Amino acid sequence: MKTKINEAIKQVLQHFDQKYFIGEVLNKNKVIQDLDTYDKDLLEAFISNETLKSNFTIDIAGNIVIQINRIIELFETDEYWQDSYTKYSKKIGLTVGGKFIGELTDVVLDFPYKDTVLKASMSKEDTDKDDLRPYEPFLNEVIAKEEMDVLLEKKILVSAKKYDENGEHEVDSFSEDDNLIMKGNNLLALHTLKEKYAGKVKLIYIDPPYNTGGDSFIYNDQFNHSTWLTFMKNRLEIARNLLSDDGSLWINIDDDEAHYLKVLIDEVFGRENFLSNIIWKKKYSPQNDAKYFSDMHDHIFVYARDKEKFEINGLDRNPEMDSRYTNRDNDPRGVWKSADLSVRRVTEKDRYPITTPSGRIVYPPSGRSWGLSKTTFEKYIEDNRIWFGEKGDNVPSVKKFLTEVKQTVTPQTIWDYSEVGHNQDAIQNLNKIFGDTVFTTPKPEKLLQRIIHIGSKENDIVLDFFMGSSTTQAVAHKMNRRYIGIEQMDYINTVSVPRLQKVIEGEQGGISKEVEWQGGGSFIYIELMEKNRGFLKSIRNAETQIELHDVFDFMLKEAEIDFRVDLEAVKDTLYELSFEEQKKTLIKIIDKNQLYYNYSEIDDENVRDLISDNDYTFNKNFYDKGGE
Numbered sequence: 001m002k003t004k005i006n007e008a009i010k011q012v013l014q015h016f017d018q019k020y021f022i023g024e025v026l027n028k029n030k031v032i033q034d035l036d037t038y039d040k041d042l043l044e045a046f047i048s049n050e051t052l053k054s055n056f057t058i059d060i061a062g063n064i065v066i067q068i069n070r071i072i073e074l075f076e077t078d079e080y081w082q083d084s085y086t087k088y089s090k091k092i093g094l095t096v097g098g099k100f101i102g103e104l105t106d107v108v109l110d111f112p113y114k115d116t117v118l119k120a121s122m123s124k125e126d127t128d129k130d131d132l133r134p135y136e137p138f139l140n141e142v143i144a145k146e147e148m149d150v151l152l153e154k155k156i157l158v159s160a161k162k163y164d165e166n167g168e169h170e171v172d173s174f175s176e177d178d179n180l181i182m183k184g185n186n187l188l189a190l191h192t193l194k195e196k197y198a199g200k201v202k203l204i205y206i207d208p209p210y211n212t213g214g215d216s217f218i219y220n221d222q223f224n225h226s227t228w229l230t231f232m233k234n235r236l237e238i239a240r241n242l243l244s245d246d247g248s249l250w251i252n253i254d255d256d257e258a259h260y261l262k263v264l265i266d267e268v269f270g271r272e273n274f275l276s277n278i279i280w281k282k283k284y285s286p287q288n289d290a291k292y293f294s295d296m297h298d299h300i301f302v303y304a305r306d307k308e309k310f311e312i313n314g315l316d317r318n319p320e321m322d323s324r325y326t327n328r329d330n331d332p333r334g335v336w337k338s339a340d341l342s343v344r345r346v347t348e349k350d351r352y353p354i355t356t357p358s359g360r361i362v363y364p365p366s367g368r369s370w371g372l373s374k375t376t377f378e379k380y381i382e383d384n385r386i387w388f389g390e391k392g393d394n395v396p397s398v399k400k401f402l403t404e405v406k407q408t409v410t411p412q413t414i415w416d417y418s419e420v421g422h423n424q425d426a427i428q429n430l431n432k433i434f435g436d437t438v439f440t441t442p443k444p445e446k447l448l449q450r451i452i453h454i455g456s457k458e459n460d461i462v463l464d465f466f467m468g469s470s471t472t473q474a475v476a477h478k479m480n481r482r483y484i485g486i487e488q489m490d491y492i493n494t495v496s497v498p499r500l501q502k503v504i505e506g507e508q509g510g511i512s513k514e515v516e517w518q519g520g521g522s523f524i525y526i527e528l529m530e531k532n533r534g535f536l537k538s539i540r541n542a543e544t545q546i547e548l549h550d551v552f553d554f555m556l557k558e559a560e561i562d563f564r565v566d567l568e569a570v571k572d573t574l575y576e577l578s579f580e581e582q583k584k585t586l587i588k589i590i591d592k593n594q595l596y597y598n599y600s601e602i603d604d605e606n607v608r609d610l611i612s613d614n615d616y617t618f619n620k621n622f623y624d625k626g627g628e
Contacts, residue, residue: 005074008051015045028075035072046071152191153598155184156529158611160618163501164522172617174524176200179477180484181497184528186465188596189486190238192528196622197484201242202460205451205472207252207443208232228257229264235465236268242463243305248275248455251301252443258299265303275302275310280415280447284422300415300451313454314408321409325402331384338387338397343371350374357392371398411454421446429509430469433502438495439469445510448475456481470496474503474510478517497525526618529611533595535559539586548582549575555586560594599623 013020013031020027034042043066046052057066162171162178174180176196182189211228239249249269253261266274278300286294304310325335342364350369353361354377364370372380380386385399417425421444430442448471452462458480464472467487476483477500487496506512506519530537535555542548552574561567570589574582601607602619611619 004051005055008049009074012045012049012052016042032072032075035068035075038068043068150598152188153600154192154195154623155188156597156599156602156607156611156615157182157192157526157619157622158529158615159183159525159527160615161525162522163497163504163525165504165520170614171524172614173621174618177482179473179482179521179523181467181470181473181492181500181523181525182484182486182528183488183492183526184486185488185595186486187234187238189528190235190242190465192599193484194238194241197242197461197463199242199244200461201463201484202244202247202457203250203452203455204239204243204247204463204465205250205252205448206239206464206466207441207468208235208466210254211257212254225257225260229260232261233264233268236265239463239465240268240305245306246309246311247305248310249301249303249305250451250455252280253299253301254295255299258301262301265301269303269305273304273307275304275307276413277301278413278415280420281417282423284417284424302455312411313457314406315411315450315453317407317409322402328390329384329387331399331401333401334403336399336401339400341371341386341396341398342368345369354396356388356394356396358388360393362395411450415447415450419446420444420450426471430499433499433507433509434495439491442469443471445471445475448472449479449511449514452476452479452481467492467496470499473523474499477503477521477523478511478515483523528596531594531597532560532590535590536587536595539583542583545579545582548579548586552586555590560591561589562591565589 010026013026020031031042047057047064047066053064056071057064059065160171160174162169182192184192209228211225236249243249249265251261251265262277280298280300281296282298283294283296286296288294322335325337327335344367346367347369350371350373351364352370352374353363354370355361370377377386380398386396387399388394388396423441423444425446426442426444427437427440429445430439431437452472452475456462459482461482461484462472462476463484463486465484465486467473467485469491470485470487473483473485473496485496500523503517504519504521506517508517511517535551535558538551538554539548542551555561556567567589570585574585577585597607599619602611602616608616
């Protein structure tokens with residue numbers, strides 16, 4: 001296609017002999033390279049041509065500026081040099097750099113801080129409740145690799161206890177058959193478990209913070225959008241490594257972040273491993289005081305670690321399904337139901353006449369044929385598999401026996417609260433167990449029962465690292481799965497663990513009667529050994545100036561202070577501040593990279609003195625004996 005610009009460019013380039021041509025073919029890559037490096041001779045030639053100057057330069061305060069990006073774009077467009085007036089192809093779709101998104105392998109959700117790890121805690125306990133964001137620092141994956149490695153090292157474990165039918169006991173050993181409950185920051189806890197459990201977890205269910213800004217949620221549920229995505233990305237990456245090849249991830253989320261989260265999981269797990277977006281109707285009555293719409297559902301995203309290796313477990317048939325089967329002719333093969341013999345197609349050889357026992361001759365309806373060939377139909381007659389009705393005068397139908405029907409049902413993508421419970425169910429169940437409202441956002445046991453049934457079998461490992469009130473662990477316990485629960489908040493010792501103790505004792509709430517739960521079993525409880533996090537708690541709990549000053553004095557001796565802090569300046573100005581400002585300052589200067597002790601420090605003299613002999617033995621057993 002000859003155009004003025006096309007011809008002008010060729011004239012300019014031909015002055016360079018064969019520098020930009022291979023025979024008669026333009027070497028566009030060489031032209032682009034020289035344009036990109038601001039080749040002086042080439043740029044002067046372009047500006048000297050009036051056609052190119054008028055189309056590819058602008059005048060800024062009397063200075064001629066060449067628009068190199070526009071020229072490069074022209075050379076990158078194959079069609080322009082062939083047979084098209086437009087640089088765009090005749091296909092419609094979203095493109096990146098001239099390529100359609102569907103043709104790219106590197107299209108990902110991009111957001112600020114994506115190349116970092118959010119190193120501060122997810123808990124409001126570890127930040128300033130009035131101003132969260134300044135205390136959510138990031139570590140860059142490249143620039144701060146060494147600091148990040150320290151952050152994600154496995155941690156010392158303390159307060160090891162076993163809970164069983166006989167109560168609570170100290171324990172100094174751990175078996176992989178043991179159920180495990182861990183108190184501590186869930187990102188650091190996941191990295192603590194990565195050597196022991198990599199590739200061994202069959203199912204992960206999480207109900208993370210929804211990033212709604214709700215004041216009732218104890219976690220930092222008020223991250224800005226980018227920070228929340230970083231928070232989730234950090235955890236999804238290590239979670240994927242823990243899953244077995246045939247394992248699956250289930251994430252409960254609402255509309256506030258669901259659609260961005262979907263794209264993020266696509267990146268971490270691979271879009272090809274997406275299984276479903278289940279809609280769970282979580283409320284049984286609308287909120288008529290809602291400003292716009294009454295929020296009635298949650299999303300549950302389901303991903304496989306490897307879709308080709310994932311095997312789904314169908315749901316059990318319910319009594320209503322089986323009630324449709326009867327035995328009207330006392331067939332010794334048992335109950336059955338009739339199914340249409342005709343199919344929606346017209347095949348002349350299968351439109352043969354059938355004579356009913358009463359002597360009536362029938363044909364398939366217009367536009368349909370019999371679903372069986374004449375030979376097969378005669379065999380069905382001999383086998384008493386055709387039903388003509390009580391009087392033998394009906395259009396024939398096929399007998400489908402219950403014993404020959406698939407005994408499981410393929411899960412659907414819409415789950416009503418009538419099947420899997422609603423939020424109020426979950427709260428009421430927990431209230432019955434504890435006699436009071438102890439947790440406001442639990443999930444119903446029937447919901448977790450369905451998820452765990454679909455994605456795992458007995459003795460498989462189920463992980464929930466946003467443990468909350470321990471619904472996932474309670475249901476897994478009753479369904480004879482092994483489980484891991486991780487929770488940072490202190491209610492782990494007032495709600496989560498006591499609930500599991502009641503499960504061991506045989507509590508009859510939730511799904512207990514359905515699965516005939518009678519009690520029994522056990523779990524191991526451990527904590528990540530607090531380092532700076534202990535100081536954070538002491539600062540927040542200080543009620544007087546004297547208490548706070550004692551904490552600061554101890555911090556100067558034992559705490560890890562952020563290396564960017566001018567400690568002498570803090571000492572000089574701290575006591576000029578108000579009591580609350582002093583607290584904020586001390587929280588701010590603590591190194592959030594040192595919330596817990598690393599296992600590599602366990603034999604340091606100062607650290608060893610802080611650990612009981614029982615916990616020391618437990619750590620050696622947990623890591624050195626069975627850690628690989």
